[in-house]
Structures are given as C-alpha cells and as structure tokens.
Amino acid sequence: MKPALWALAFAPIGYIAFQIYLLATGSPHALGGEPGAAVMRLLGNTAWWALILVLAITPLRQWWPALTPLVRARRLVGLWVSAYVVMHLLAYYLLVLGMDVSVLWDDISQKPYAIAGFAATLGLIPLTVTSTRGWMRRLGRDWKRLHRIVYGVAFAAWIHVVWQVRSDYTEAVVFGLILLVLALLRAPTLRLHIHQLFLRN
Numbered sequence: 001m002k003p004a005l006w007a008l009a010f011a012p013i014g015y016i017a018f019q020i021y022l023l024a025t026g027s028p029h030a031l032g033g034e035p036g037a038a039v040m041r042l043l044g045n046t047a048w049w050a051l052i053l054v055l056a057i058t059p060l061r062q063w064w065p066a067l068t069p070l071v072r073a074r075r076l077v078g079l080w081v082s083a084y085v086v087m088h089l090l091a092y093y094l095l096v097l098g099m100d101v102s103v104l105w106d107d108i109s110q111k112p113y114a115i116a117g118f119a120a121t122l123g124l125i126p127l128t129v130t131s132t133r134g135w136m137r138r139l140g141r142d143w144k145r146l147h148r149i150v151y152g153v154a155f156a157a158w159i160h161v162v163w164q165v166r167s168d169y170t171e172a173v174v175f176g177l178i179l180l181v182l183a184l185l186r187a188p189t190l191r192l193h194i195h196q197l198f199l200r201n
Helices: 002-024 035-061 069-094 101-110 112-129 132-141 141-147 149-163 171-183 190-198
Strands: none
Touching: 002 035, 002 069, 035 069, 035 149, 035 171, 069 112, 101 112, 112 141, 112 149, 132 141, 149 171
C-alpha cells in the first residue's frame, strides 16, 4: 500500500518537473502562457484532492472493510497534503510574486481568497504537528476533537478556490459537492443508515 501511495504522491511533482523541462527546452508544454501560475494551481489542486482522500478514508473503510489498510495510510496522505500546500505557497511566492514580500503581505491582508487560503494553511499546522502517535497518546480524547478542524480547513480551502473563480464555476461546484457529501457522511444518523444499507446488499 505505502509504495503505491508514495508513487502516487510523487506523480504530480514528476509531471510538473517534466513540463518545466519541456518549457526550458522550448518544446510544446502544458503550462500555458503563465507557467508559474500553472505550477501553483497544479500543486494546489493536488493538495485539495489529497485532502479529500483523507476525509473519505473513514467512511470508505466503514462501508468496505477491505479498505482498512487505507486507515493506516491516512497519516501519510495527510502529511502529503501539508507538503503540497507548502509547495503551493512557495510557487505563489517565488514564481507568481517574484519573491516580493510586500505584495505577499498585501494579498494575505486584503484579498479574500488569499485570506481564506492562509486560514486553511494555519489550520493545517496543528494537525501536522500532532499527527504522530506520541501526540495521540499525550492528547488522548482531545486528539480526535482537535483533528475535527480538518473540516474547517477543507471549507476554508474551498472558499479559497471559489473566490478565485472568474467565469467557470464547474471545478468549484464539484469540490463543494464532494466536501458537502463527506461532511454529511460524518453525521452519525446518516452514517448508520448508509452502513446498514450496504450490509443488506
């Protein structure tokens, strides 16, 4: 399971590196007229889908016990979410803003989409730091309570996406619907009914 997850985690990095190579050699590439922004978006989308996978693992495991190994890999996937968010921010700072700290500060303090993205990033910090077994033992029951803020992180990330849309809302709507379904599936009553339905089938 883990080798496959590592390969999957590195696949977007490999794809981006290959596209940058094509760009550098003057060959046709898929980064468009704003390569820096394209790299930033690819990294951000990867972080989003990895976060969706983290949220989906528990309900998937409850319906299909054969997927239990995914639970053991959830921490690894969560760490990759944080890694891709960091790369997303670095791409924004280095490739889009040209390392202009003043512009970065203006964005974070004034632009709604940047504020939402920054809030999501801040929310990931305690989740990443306390993801180890040592922290699970230290926090006890509070560990689960703390890690429920992952839904707040996901919502802030979705707002970050929505507030950047200028015309085509398809991607934002898809993201929002997936997040809504996953949040509803965490509701105890609904989760119980669905679980019983799967057991009957």
